[in-house]
Amino acid sequence: xxxxxxxxxxxxxxxxxxxxxxxxxxxxxxxxxxxxxxxxxxxxxxxxxxxxxxxxxxxxxxxxxxxxxxxxxxxxxxxxxxxxxxxxxxxxxxxxxxxxxxxxxxxxxxxxxxxxxxxxxxxxxxxxxxxxxxxxxxxxxxxxxxxxxxxxxxxxxxxxxxxxxxxxxxxxxxxxxxxxxxxxxxxxxxxxxxxxxxxxxxxxxxxxxxxxxxxxxxxxxxxxxxxxxxxxxxxxxxxxxxxxxxxxxxxxxxxxxxxxxxxxxxxxxxxxxxxxxxxxxxxxxxxxxxxxxxxxxxxxxxxxxxxxxxxxxxxxxxxxxxxxxxxxxxxxxxxxxxxxxxxxxxxxxxxxxxxxxxxxxxxxxxxxxxxxxxxxxxxxxxxxxxxxxxxxxxxxxx
Amino acid sequence: xxxxxxxxxxxxxxxxxxxxxxxxxxxxxxxxxxxxxxxxxxxxxxxxxxxxxxxxxxxxxxxxxxxxxxxxxxxxxxxxxxxxxxxxxxxxxxxxxxxxxxxxxxxxxxxxxxxxxxxxxxxxxxxxxxxxxxxxxxxxxxxxxxxxxxxxxxxxxxxxxxxxxxxxxxxxxxxxxxxxxxxxxxxxxxxxxxxxxxxxxxxxxxxxxxxxxxxxxxxxxxxxxxxxxxxxxxxxxxxxxxxxxxxxxxxxxxxxxxxxxxxxxxxxxxxxxxxxxxxxxxxxxxxxxxxxxxxxxxxxxxxxxxxxxxxxxxxxxxxxxxxxxxxxxxxxxxxxxxxxxxxxxx
Numbered sequence: 001x002x003x004x005x006x007x008x009x010x011x012x013x014x015x016x017x018x019x020x021x022x023x024x025x026x027x028x029x030x031x032x033x034x035x036x037x038x039x040x041x042x043x044x045x046x047x048x049x050x051x052x053x054x055x056x057x058x059x060x061x062x063x064x065x066x067x068x069x070x071x072x073x074x075x076x077x078x079x080x081x082x083x084x085x086x087x088x089x090x091x092x093x094x095x096x097x098x099x100x101x102x103x104x105x106x107x108x109x110x111x112x113x114x115x116x117x118x119x120x121x122x123x124x125x126x127x128x129x130x131x132x133x134x135x136x137x138x139x140x141x142x143x144x145x146x147x148x149x150x151x152x153x154x155x156x157x158x159x160x161x162x163x164x165x166x167x168x169x170x171x172x173x174x175x176x177x178x179x180x181x182x183x184x185x186x187x188x189x190x191x192x193x194x195x196x197x198x199x200x201x202x203x204x205x206x207x208x209x210x211x212x213x214x215x216x217x218x219x220x221x222x223x224x225x226x227x228x229x230x231x232x233x234x235x236x237x238x239x240x241x242x243x244x245x246x247x248x249x250x251x252x253x254x255x256x257x258x259x260x261x262x263x264x265x266x267x268x269x270x271x272x273x274x275x276x277x278x279x280x281x282x283x284x285x286x287x288x289x290x291x292x293x294x295x296x297x298x299x300x301x302x303x304x305x306x307x308x309x310x311x312x313x314x315x316x317x318x319x320x321x322x323x324x325x326x327x328x329x330x331x332x333x334x335x336x337x338x339x340x341x342x343x344x345x346x347x348x349x350x351x352x353x354x355x356x357x358x359x360x361x362x363x364x365x366x367x368x369x370x371x372x373x374x375x376x377x378x379x380x381x382x383x384x385x386x387x388x389x390x391x392x393x394x395x396x397x398x
Numbered sequence: 399x400x401x402x403x404x405x406x407x408x409x410x411x412x413x414x415x416x417x418x419x420x421x422x423x424x425x426x427x428x429x430x431x432x433x434x435x436x437x438x439x440x441x442x443x444x445x446x447x448x449x450x451x452x453x454x455x456x457x458x459x460x461x462x463x464x465x466x467x468x469x470x471x472x473x474x475x476x477x478x479x480x481x482x483x484x485x486x487x488x489x490x491x492x493x494x495x496x497x498x499x500x501x502x503x504x505x506x507x508x509x510x511x512x513x514x515x516x517x518x519x520x521x522x523x524x525x526x527x528x529x530x531x532x533x534x535x536x537x538x539x540x541x542x543x544x545x546x547x548x549x550x551x552x553x554x555x556x557x558x559x560x561x562x563x564x565x566x567x568x569x570x571x572x573x574x575x576x577x578x579x580x581x582x583x584x585x586x587x588x589x590x591x592x593x594x595x596x597x598x599x600x601x602x603x604x605x606x607x608x609x610x611x612x613x614x615x616x617x618x619x620x621x622x623x624x625x626x627x628x629x630x631x632x633x634x635x636x637x638x639x640x641x642x643x644x645x646x647x648x649x650x651x652x653x654x655x656x657x658x659x660x661x662x663x664x665x666x667x668x669x670x671x672x673x674x675x676x677x678x679x680x681x682x683x684x685x686x687x688x689x690x691x692x693x694x695x696x697x698x699x700x701x702x703x704x705x706x707x708x709x710x711x712x713x714x715x716x717x718x719x720x721x722x723x724x725x726x727x728x729x730x731x732x733x734x735x736x737x738x739x740x741x742x743x744x
Binding site for chain 1 (some may be wrong): 426427428431432435545546552553554555556558559562631634635636637638639641642646678681684685696698699702
């Protein structure tokens with residue numbers, strides 16, 4: 001008898017579970033038929049190890065959608081963001097992609113700050129011929145790997161590395177550079193490669209290369225070799241991710257290395273100042289936007305609106321990129337004049353000089369990575385300042 | 399008797415393959431995807447059960463074999479043009495040709511077998527916590543090699559361009575093959591040797607069982623199907639990176655194994671089914687639900703918390719997992735060995 005009851009219970013639980021999935025499925029279908037909003041998919045890693053980058057990007061996107069809806073939406077319809085948490089797991093990203101396409105029937109989707117997830121979901125959108133934009137996955141190869149439905153809203157790493165190289169050559173007047181890179185991620189290895197190509201093209205040279213691995217706690221081996229160099233380099237390029245850069249800078253300065261340090265948008269984290277401390281002096285990095293109250297008027301406005309909406313200042317530049325992504329999609333819908341994926345893709349591909357808060361966005365024919373102005377930020381005296389705005393004249397091939 | 403078994407397996411295989419072939423027409427693409435991931439995970443968890451459950455060698459290195467399987471199969475099946483684009487420095491003997499899905503998958507499994515022999519020979523001498531830590535060392539080594547062998551793996555960069563070929567019939571078919579082979583092995587005299595070694599190594603030695611080869615054989619069999627599962631995973635997503643095959647995935651698979659019951663193959667499948675169903679339902683519920691007047695705001699991350707609590711409850715109230723060491727009787731496939739073992743006449 002007891003056994004029977006337990007079985008019945010198990011069966012009941014299984015049925016309830018199935019019913020849950022079924023209703024989730026059904027609900028999506030019913031809503032797609034009934035309402036009049038324009039649906040944009042927003043898959044982001046809201047939990048897991050990517051959350052600190054993806055959450056601000058989604059918040060920025062939400063802010064843009066709110067503002068657009070407050071002024072009447074687009075084509076007389078409101079924007080609805082269909083948000084999913086992809087749990088920092090590529091298989092979940094693929095499942096969510098399928099939900100967005102088949103249940104929610106979104107017009108387009110955007111998301112992620114890392115290429116693993118963009119690749120996992122991008123192939124589905126390419127197959128379904130629905131545009132997918134990524135606010136923050138900066139691998140410039142992404143669009144050619146996926147196809148004509150994939151767009152980058154941020155610049156590619158080749159662009160920011162070229163801007164960093166020109167800044168090193170022209171502003172810092174440094175021709176010989178020591179290159180230290182984190183060899184464990186795609187972003188840092190590619191950034192170092194693009195930087196070296198652009199530096200050599202501009203007449204500089206890399207005098208010594210060295211590697212470390214994300215998570216290393218001591219960089220003394222690399223620093224000893226650097227100090228033994230003769231002749232001494234004029235600047236350092238450290239291709240590092242957000243978790244390590246504070247410690248690298250701190251240990252370099254403690255060891256008495258006073259040369260300027262240049263890097264990419266991996267430095268764009270509060271950890272640079274909080275871990276780097278006083279060491280974070282004469283440090284420069286390229287990024288998408290200078291997120292502060294004394295920035296450009298556009299960012300200043302965004303900064304205030306974000307703070308009002310989420311009770312916190314924008315955590316990083318991905319917030320502004322999320323904002324620009326939604327604004328860019330809406331602009332393209334307006335230009336297309338109709339909410340259809342194919343027309344939207346054509347409108348996106350012909351974007352010229354779109355004025356975003358992270359810079360002007362244009363797509364050259366057949367290239368779905370924008371040419372954008374790169375912001376160079378300097379750190380010193382425990383604060384950040386806008387060091388330069390660079391539009392690189394020569395960019396390495398992706 | 400053997401023909402009966404084979405017949406059953408063939409029928410099961412045919413029915414499942416046919417059913418899953420038609421599934422896309424009935425169920426939607428999302429459910430099909432959940433099922434594919436479920437089948438892949440079931441192959442992996444069942445392969446884990448062989449060493450971790452039946453042989454008592456609690457390995458934390460299984461995902462290392464999954465990663466090796468995914469990369470080996472991915473390199474083999476990458477189209478020649480994609481090889482030139484993504485892996486320009488690949489040596490000539492690998493660059494000029496590519497295999498189709500099935501041979502690539504089998505070879506991936508065999509490479510894992512060779513690797514398991516090399517790794518297992520020293521490690522299977524260890525027991526208890528020691529073997530767990532040592533196999534975890536293997537997982538770390540695999541990760542570091544995948545990140546640094548960039549000629550073959552693109553290093554930390556995403557390995558992409560792998561043809562997306564893992565459809566539901568393929569995944570379900572491999573699951574049936576895995577379960578059939580493992581069931582034949584586990585409920586055979588060899589399988590009883592595995593369990594004897596687990597229960598009491600000294601007693602096992604006293605009746606003439608050699609502990610090292612016995613454990614090693616279980617480790618190697620598990621590694622083959624882990625490699626196969628890795629290939630299925632790689633050909634399902636089409637792109638992956640070394641960080642996909644690390645601690646996060648290890649703990650997902652272990653939780654499925656423990657929830658289902660470590661010493662049961664059907665338990666492995668049940669564990670995967672329960673965890674998958676629960677996490678998918680919760681993942682959709684956490685986005686916020688509205689039932690008439692009641693509606694909840696989105697609470698991202700709530701699903702992981704609920705899953706964690708469920709795991710704790712299972713461990714408190716049913717530490718052996720759902721099935722413990724029992725099997726759900728699935729006709730001849732499992733009954734044959736069990737009945738013999740308990741001396742029941744056919």
